[in-house]
Amino acid sequence: MAQVEMLAMILAGGRGSRLKDLTTKVAKPAVFYGGKYRIIDFPLSNCANSGINVIGVLTQYESVLLNSYVAQDGRWGLDSKDSGVYVLTPREKADEGLDVYRGTADAISQNIDFIDNYNPEYLLILSGDHIYKMNYEKMLAYHKEMGADATIAVRPVPMKEASRFGIMNTDGKGKIVEFEEKPAKPKSNLASMGIYIFNWKNLRKMLVADMNNPDSDHDFGKNIIPRMLGEGKKLVAYEFSGYWKDVGTIDSLWEANMDLLDPKNELNLNDSSWLIYTEDVSTLPQYIGKDAKVKHAYITQGVRVEGQVTNSVLFTGAVVAPGAKVTDSVLMPGVVVEEGAVVTRALVAENVRIGAKAKVGQRNSENILLVAKNVKGGNK
Amino acid sequence: MAPKAFGIVSSADSSIYVEGLHDYRPIGSFSFLGRFRVIDFPISNMSNSDINRIQVYVRSRPRSIAEHVGSGRHYNINSKRGKIQLLFSENSSTRSIYNTDISAFLENIDIIQRMHQDYVIIAPSYMVYKQDYRQVLDAHIASGADVTLLYQKVDNAREYFRGCKILNMNKQKGIESLEKNLGTAKEKNVFMDTYCMSKEVFINLIKEAAWESSIYTLADIVNIKCKEMDIRGFQHRGYFAALTSLNDYYNASLELLDYNIASDLFRAEWPIYTRTTDSCPTKYLDTSKVTNSFVSNGCVIEGTVENSIIGRGVTIKKGAVVRNSIIMAYAQIEEGIRVENAVVDKWAKIIHAQNVHGESGRPQYIRRMDTL
Numbered sequence: 240m241a242q243v244e245m246l247a248m249i250l251a252g253g254r255g256s257r258l259k260d261l262t263t264k265v266a267k268p269a270v271f272y273g274g275k276y277r278i279i280d281f282p283l284s285n286c287a288n289s290g291i292n293v294i295g296v297l298t299q300y301e302s303v304l305l306n307s308y309v310a311q312d313g314r315w316g317l318d319s320k321d322s323g324v325y326v327l328t329p330r331e332k333a334d335e336g337l338d339v340y341r342g343t344a345d346a347i348s349q350n351i352d353f354i355d356n357y358n359p360e361y362l363l364i365l366s367g368d369h370i371y372k373m374n375y376e377k378m379l380a381y382h383k384e385m386g387a388d389a390t391i392a393v394r395p396v397p398m399k400e401a402s403r404f405g406i407m408n409t410d411g412k413g414k415i416v417e418f419e420e421k422p423a424k425p426k427s428n429l430a431s432m433g434i435y436i437f438n439w440k441n442l443r444k445m446l447v448a449d450m451n452n453p454d455s456d457h458d459f460g461k462n463i464i465p466r467m468l469g470e471g472k473k474l475v476a477y478e479f480s481g482y483w484k485d486v487g488t489i490d491s492l493w494e495a496n497m498d499l500l501d502p503k504n505e506l507n508l509n510d511s512s513w514l515i516y517t518e519d520v521s522t523l524p525q526y527i528g529k530d531a532k533v534k535h536a537y538i539t540q541g542v543r544v545e546g547q548v549t550n551s552v553l554f555t556g557a558v559v560a561p562g563a564k565v566t567d568s569v570l571m572p573g574v575v576v577e578e579g580a581v582v583t584r585a586l587v588a589e590n591v592r593i594g595a596k597a598k599v600g601q602r603n604s605e606n607i608l609l610v611a612k613n614v615k616g617g618n619k
Numbered sequence: 620m621a622p623k624a625f626g627i628v629s630s631a632d633s634s635i636y637v638e639g640l641h642d643y644r645p646i647g648s649f650s651f652l653g654r655f656r657v658i659d660f661p662i663s664n665m666s667n668s669d670i671n672r673i674q675v676y677v678r679s680r681p682r683s684i685a686e687h688v689g690s691g692r693h694y695n696i697n698s699k700r701g702k703i704q705l706l707f708s709e710n711s712s713t714r715s716i717y718n719t720d721i722s723a724f725l726e727n728i729d730i731i732q733r734m735h736q737d738y739v740i741i742a743p744s745y746m747v748y749k750q751d752y753r754q755v756l757d758a759h760i761a762s763g764a765d766v767t768l769l770y771q772k773v774d775n776a777r778e779y780f781r782g783c784k785i786l787n788m789n790k791q792k793g794i795e796s797l798e799k800n801l802g803t804a805k806e807k808n809v810f811m812d813t814y815c816m817s818k819e820v821f822i823n824l825i826k827e828a829a830w831e832s833s834i835y836t837l838a839d840i841v842n843i844k845c846k847e848m849d850i851r852g853f854q855h856r857g858y859f860a861a862l863t864s865l866n867d868y869y870n871a872s873l874e875l876l877d878y879n880i881a882s883d884l885f886r887a888e889w890p891i892y893t894r895t896t897d898s899c900p901t902k903y904l905d906t907s908k909v910t911n912s913f914v915s916n917g918c919v920i921e922g923t924v925e926n927s928i929i930g931r932g933v934t935i936k937k938g939a940v941v942r943n944s945i946i947m948a949y950a951q952i953e954e955g956i957r958v959e960n961a962v963v964d965k966w967a968k969i970i971h972a973q974n975v976h977g978e979s980g981r982p983q984y985i986r987r988m989d990t991l
Contacts, residue, residue: 275899275900509899521890521891521893523885524652524654524914524929527910528910530910536903537901540654552900553900
């Protein structure tokens with residue numbers, strides 16, 4: 240196999256249990272976002288656009304759909320001769336038996352043989368469940384320029400929220416002097432984005448040692464980064480200022496979808512120099528019917544609107560029947576809102592049917608309602 | 620099951636010319652219903668009918684077809700067992716009388732002879748319809764006919780299908796002759812320029828046509844052969860459009876705004892494939908008012924759109940009104956402008972002209988990349 244300069248490993252094993260019924264059968268990276276995408280399209284497209292050709296995707300939790308989804312590497316243009324997206328699930332090994340991934344670092348450690356095949360100079364570690372656009376090539380250039388052992392992407396968060404994140408304290412010249420996980424009294428507002436570049440040879444040694452350490456949680460944030468700092472290695476912070484979102488909850492997933500309707504939104508999905516690629520579906524274009532009213536909406540191909548849609552995001556193949564009203568809501572692929580039904584402040588999961596005249600969600604509800612099962616028709 | 624037939628997608632006769640649009644690309648490359656190109660229909664029909672060896676004949680301006688069809692992967696054709704070949708007629712000029720389908724086939728006769736399949740389906744790149752060619756082939760084989768032709772019974776042959784040929788048939792669906800549609804009657808059997816025959820018959824017809832006259836087309840030789848060969852019709856039902864003039868293109872497109880007609884042409888079990896452009900969903904703003912329209916992805920719509928087809932990445936600004944029109948990809952309609960009964964080609968910008976309108980049923984064409 241040809242040597243690659245930088246190989247990417249995407250951590251996609253998380254369940255995302257706060258997304259409730261959305262992730263009972265699919266892992267969080269496979270959750271739908273933005274009308275036509277799945278969350279993992281973002282790191283994969285970023286890799287493709289950054290000229291990274293070989294990507295390992297580490298999956299574990301409910302991975303059948305995710306594995307088959309990412310294996311179609313042509314979707315992201317990663318199917319040329321030296322490219323590929325490789326699904327890496329826990330496997331039985333000759334001398335050890337089957338081991339689950341015990342932590343983020345362990346997931347990499349268990350695939351050292353895969354990485355060695357490509358003999359990379361640098362290893363890029365990414366998260367499969369974040370929404371953002373980033374040029375990793377620029378981050379690598381910074382890593383080289385700083386002569387770092389590891390570079391960690393960070394973004395400024397409001398100081399009052401900083402205690403919810405892993406915070407990097409720097410010396411003012413970009414060098415990280417301290418890492419604090421969810422500090423009670425944060426000294427800085429630079430939050431780790433879970434994006435790392437390591438020099439592979441050195442990381443490899445550390446991972447081998449970490450694997451056999453019974454006291455380790457085998458986690459990058461908890462174990463590897465602090466140990467590197469302790470050993471006096473040069474860790475630098477790479478500041479990122481664009482749109483970035485970790486959609487942990489139904490509310491934040493809904494909000495991230497709504498961000499696309501905000502005129503001040505920074506996540507431009509229409510930039511032809513940095514497109515986000517996804518599964519190609521054969522459908523009609525979107526059809527807006529004779530009596531339809533569509534205002535402030537983000538709608539993709541295959542959707543059919545005959546009723547009213549206001550301030551909502553509609554995914555591939557969603558149908559809004561005559562007389563139905565969809566407001567402040569997200570309809571995932573294949574959702575059908577039957578005649579006269581009213582959907583308000585709701586996130587409706589894939590292929591769910593809202594029966595005629597049914598009412599779901601409330602205008603001033605505190606939280607967004609997740610509708611994951613068919614709703615019977617109403618009587619009114 | 621291994622495919623019994625290979626496919627040929629032929630291009631329009633040199634007598635067919637579509638005002639405006641045709642100056643930039645062959646009809647196969649015309650945008651259709653916003654996100655498709657006309658050639659997606661014959662190729663998808665073939666692919667869905669298990670035909671995985673397809674030759675696409677390109678008569679002129681090959682760039683857009685070559686770019687769009689490419690390796691054919693998006694048409695769901697196996698990359699090892701199947702293949703799409705683009706074949707160019709290089710020996711004659713675009714609109715020359717010598718530039719016939721027969722001369723193109725003759726130039727590539729060795730490639731045709733090398734095909735492993737026993738039968739051929741020939742379909743045009745300027746018509747839109749849905750047809751399972753396995754049914755045509757099965758009927759062809761069962762009937763023992765030499766050639767089977769696909770046709771549609773229409774009741775508007777006076778106004779439409781004027782660039783097409785019609786079939787004169789006896790009661791047993793035997794074809795007696797092919798002739799040009801002169802618009803003399805409403806009810807006609809319009810020939811869909813689609814043939815099914817054995818490879819052997821096909822090769823003989825090519826050779827005979829070329830020997831008889833260097834300007835004969837495949838339809839000409841089939842017409843002559845009606846007397847001595849067993850040539851039959853196979854009736855197609857459902858949506859059918861022949862895009863042989865700007866009016867026909869415009870009317871056939873807008874006809875699909877009837878969602879029942881559109882959803883019959885686009886069925887889940889019969890996907891029409893196209894090349895994705897990875898554009899994001901379309902954004903409708905607070906001031907947008909859209910009714911009875913097909914809209915493609917990547918648009919930003921602030922104005923009013925009625926009874927129209929909007930291509931990818933189109934911008935329609937506040938106060939602009941688009942009615943009964945086809946707006947192609949990346950066109951821009953500025954604030955307060957009215958566009959009615961028009962076909963606006965790709966990348967056109969309407970900025971200064973306050974009113975752009977054609978007559979009902981006779982659209983105004985706005986050139987590609989033009990600024991008005």
